[in-house]
Structures are given as C-alpha cells and as structure tokens.
Amino acid sequence: MKNRLRDLRTAKGMTQEDLAEIIGVSRQTINAIEKEKFDPSLPTAFKMAKLFEMTIEELFQFEG
Amino acid sequence: MKNRLRDLRTAKGMTQEDLAEIIGVSRQTINAIEKEKFDPSLPTAFKMAKLFEMTIEELFQFEG
DNA sequence: AAAAAATGTAAATAAAACTTGACTTTTGTA
C-alpha cells in the first residue's frame, strides 16, 4: 500500500507531530505510515482523507 | 461506521459465502461487517470497494 | 559548534480483525 501522506503533510507546512495530534495518534504512527511500514486502520484512513480533502483511494494506492 | 454491503451483495445475487470467497475472508467476517460489528481492515475495504465499483467512502460511511 | 527540532526505528503492547465451530433461525422450495 502506497500513500501520498508525506507530500501532502509537508505541503501544508505541518510536522509529523502536528498531524499526529490532529488525527489523534502518536507521532511515531504517522512516521510509520509515511514510511509505509503498515497501513492505518479504516477510521484513521478516513480522518486523514478528510483532512486532506480527498478520497481514501486518492490518498492510498492499494496494489493487489 | 455504516455500510451498504448487504444491499450491494444481494443486488448482485451473491450469498455471504460467495462474497467471502471472493474477498478472501470467512463467511462470518462478511456477516459481522454487514451487521456492523466491526470495521474491515483497509486492504479488505479496498477489495470490497473495487468489487462493487465504488469508492470506499461510498461503501462505508464514517461518522466521527 | 551547540541546541533544538524533526525524523527514524526497534521492541513491546494493545487492540481488533479474523477464524473455527457449533448451534439457532429464517427463507425458499419441492
């Protein structure tokens, strides 16, 4: 699963810490998702997509 | 998290078992998601949305 | 160069998706 999180976050001038607080997870969780260590839960994916005003499919690309 | 899984599945004339095999989970998992006992994982959500040719947001409605 | 801020990562925990198996109920149909 790929994602565009890093680009979108930096484009908004936010740190991983900033994003973590808004979404309601730890800073390390944001980092792990950006580095594509694992996928977010569905609720977390929804929050992220809403924040960046796009669909989950636009934010995360599932290859499978 | 609400979803339209049941309607879409029956509209295609599929049983829970049919859907389970296509997605790659157990029949009870499909049933539990239809009955909104828990949310699917993000990969499972992707597979479902693709099968029914719609976005995850159209298939699942997050109230948060 | 030094301090601070931001990011990276391993290890452990916690949570939740998912399975198995058994049983009941509903629905259709012969």
Added chain:
DNA sequence: TACAAAAGTCAAGTTTTATTTACATTTTTT
C-alpha cells in the same frame, strides 16, 4: 410439511497489525 440453503449468533481462541514507548539519529536553526 419437510428439507435444504442461507443467514444470524455467539463464545472463544488465534493471529495479525495498528499503535505506543523509548531511544537513536538526522536535520535545522541560531
């Protein structure tokens, strides 16, 4: 009515994995 297929349920267990904690490294700023 009787049978079978599909759906519902529920407990209990497994397993995956999202998430956290703690510590290390890199980058940025002064």
